[in-house]
Amino acid sequence: MTRVFDRMLVAGVGLIGGSLALAAREAGLVGEIVGYGRSRENLAVARRRGLVDRIADAPGAAATADAIVLAAPVGASVALAEAFRPHARAGTVLTDVGSVKARVVADLEAAWRRVGPVVGGHPIAGSEASGAGAARVDLFRGRLCILTPTPATDTTALGQVRALWEGVGARVEEMAAAAHDDILARVSHAPHLVAYALVTAVADVRVDGRSVLDYAGSGFRDATRIAASRAELWRDIALANAAAIGPALAEFRAVLERLAALVAAGDAAGLEAVLAAAARLRSDLERSH
């Protein structure tokens, strides 16, 4: 595998950052990988598991990097870029893995304007697991990674970031940041809020003295698995992509109201038509993976 970067700083060595670092190391895509983070405990796990070559907890670590990957929660990305800026050398590529792109990439481009190129990225490979302990070398294999170049994006840097993701096994697709945010609001951000709401709605409900959650089967656990995700992560994503999540939630609520009305009306044929179409689509989705 051709080397893509000489020294890459990964800020946030959690599930995504740690898996990228590990896979890039194993594929020989980067000369040296430095793990950067606030939690010494997590960095120690990253070091012990061999996810990174070195660890650092001061922003001066940016000084020798030719690429920086922001893999902290979306809400921390811009502040991290600003912390690295005084130390970074000219030309350092800045990229991220955030689930929201338009606002974040615009803010990163502003923060990094006098430093080097910015490439927005988002590997669609999360899970409710988190931390360096959850990192896996195969996390991105066969998964999609969306890159969101802007008119300002340097094509050489874009090619490098593409090579990095393809090198760890991802399929790369480029699209506008706004399109990414509209799509992800519908298939990820709104569904996460729905899952959190499913849990919240039954949290304190008791029937005849029984806590209803004690009767949750595998279906409820599947449907709400993503509600075990870190709250501050999804708080940040929801707020950063509020403009697209609002309409996505409204669309979902309209469908649910329609289902509730069919149930209340006892409309067997109408209800079955909607459920059958959804079941078919959902089964197709299973087969396509």
Place this chain on the structure above:
Amino acid sequence: MTRVFDRMLVAGVGLIGGSLALAAREAGLVGEIVGYGRSRENLAVARRRGLVDRIADAPGAAATADAIVLAAPVGASVALAEAFRPHARAGTVLTDVGSVKARVVADLEAAWRRVGPVVGGHPIAGSEASGAGAARVDLFRGRLCILTPTPATDTTALGQVRALWEGVGARVEEMAAAAHDDILARVSHAPHLVAYALVTAVADVRVDGRSVLDYAGSGFRDATRIAASRAELWRDIALANAAAIGPALAEFRAVLERLAALVAAGDAAGLEAVLAAAARLRSDLERSH
């Protein structure tokens, strides 16, 4: 294991009926198990897999049974009981595995009044899989099975049905049918409708010519897995338990509206408080299983 029934007819040899038959056979709980159903193809699978001793597709098969388990979709239970009634001998125990109890058990008691005892049951062990091919001997091991006796329930028959479920590894709990229906509306029926709505809401959505469903990750697939369940099954459940599902959906929608308002208002602290409480609860749920 003590024998519970001499000859048990299982009407509907799918995931639940087939698993019960197989587990009861292996545990020696029943002398002979007859599989009854409409689909000759499915019955052939049941026979080939050894889920049942014999198969039958005429209701006269009820004549020699001392127990009948209705394991067809909820909407078919009462009609099945009525079909078996002219053939059944006095004292034959009738039980079911339906996800809705109050209305179904009342209807079964009416249909079976001059025949024998009725015991309502519901093993909480479904999945989106279906058919005799999906049956598993360990499906009920460690799972909860709720029995819903009424003032009319014969205590001997109740004890037999309990012994059957405990014999295949289930934990048995008794409660009123209305309580069961209120609980299941919240942790199963409403969440199923939510999952169907999640799929329906994005079914035809395209962004810049891209189908958003092509970008669904593992989170969306987890959250909507149960929407691959058979539509006619969930149509029947939704209609049979509409009285409890209405309020359950209303509670869910109120929570979701609250989340949407927090997102729209950019209320980071308020949003995090709700998400964090849900995440904690959901993580606890994982650990308790």
